[in-house]
Amino acid sequence: MPDMLVKLYDLEDDWHFIAGQKDQGITVRKPIGPEKHLIVQWVSDNFGSAWAAETDVALANEPRTCFVAAKEAEMIGFACYDATALGYFGPIGVGRLHRGKKTGAALLKACLLDMKLKGYGYAIVGAVKDTDFFKKAVGAAEIPESMLRSIEGQKALEAWIGRLIPFMHSLANLNPAATQTQRSCRQMDKGKRGKL
Numbered sequence: 012m013p014d015m016l017v018k019l020y021d022l023e024d025d026w027h028f029i030a031g032q033k034d035q036g037i038t039v040r041k042p043i044g045p046e047k048h049l050i051v052q053w054v055s056d057n058f059g060s061a062w063a064a065e066t067d068v069a070l071a072n073e074p075r076t077c078f079v080a081a082k083e084a085e086m087i088g089f090a091c092y093d094a095t096a097l098g099y100f101g102p103i104g105v106g107r108l109h110r111g112k113k114t115g116a117a118l119l120k121a122c123l124l125d126m127k128l129k130g131y132g133y134a135i136v137g138a139v140k141d142t143d144f145f146k147k148a149v150g151a152a153e154i155p156e157s158m159l160r161s162i163e164g165q166k167a168l169e170a171w172i173g174r175l176i177p178f179m180h181s182l183a184n185l186n187p188a189a190t191q192t193q194r195s196c197r198q199m200d201k202g203k204r205g206k207l
């Protein structure tokens with residue numbers, strides 16, 4: 012999955028997409044403080060804990076670097092920036108039942124124009140799955156080397172695992188107690204899951 016780049020200085024200063032959403036009964040806006048836990052919970056329920064953690068970061072930034080979309084009182088989408096790292100756009104998500112109404116594009120543009128107003132020249136979108144969405148909505152371009160780096164990273168990881176497995180087998184063959192060692196290693200790995 013490549014990273015993508017958006018030229019913020021080329022982005023038209025046009026916020027009409029907010030009115031376009033309003034016409035469909037959808038409000039796109041920045042959230043307020045008391046909504047923080049509800050938003051983080053919604054993102055967690057719909058898109059998992061990693062994106063919830065990033066949304067938490069965006070909502071703790073001052074001013075907030077997050078927009079939400081709501082239909083009546085129901086939250087239907089969100090987008091963040093300066094959450095993964097400074098200058099990065101994302102994560103973004105629209106509830107399954109509400110896709111295809113340009114809400115994702117509106118949330119994306121709101122964040123990017125907010126970044127532009129803040130003084131950023133470019134925005135980076137990290138590890139993009141749906142590149143066409145970003146190309147269509149804001150003319151984002153793939154960063155070729157970013158893809159290369161992730162492939163190299165993947166290869167390095169595979170090579171490391173490839174060296175580790177024969178080593179563990181040799182331990183098991185040399186020493187009957189090694190199977191216990193392997194079990195202990197597996198236990199340690201389990202214990203580390205979810206921790207930095």
Ligand SMILES: CC(C)(COP(=O)(O)OP(=O)(O)OC[C@H]1O[C@@H](n2cnc3c(N)ncnc32)[C@H](O)[C@@H]1OP(=O)(O)O)[C@@H](O)C(=O)NCCC(=O)NCCS
Nearest residue numbers: 103104105110111112113114115116139140141143144147
């Ligand atoms: C990606 C996502 C935010 C798009 O939201 P949405 O509200 O359905 O998108 P929009 O209606 O604003 O679509 C804008 C344009 O992008 C296109 N598009 C939308 N989703 C797309 C996708 N997954 N792949 C390619 N094009 C897509 C639409 O067809 C539309 O094109 P058009 O202007 O020619 O009609 C939504 O599908 C989603 O939440 N996906 C799961 C989370 C995710 O993958 N996030 C991005 C991580 S990189």
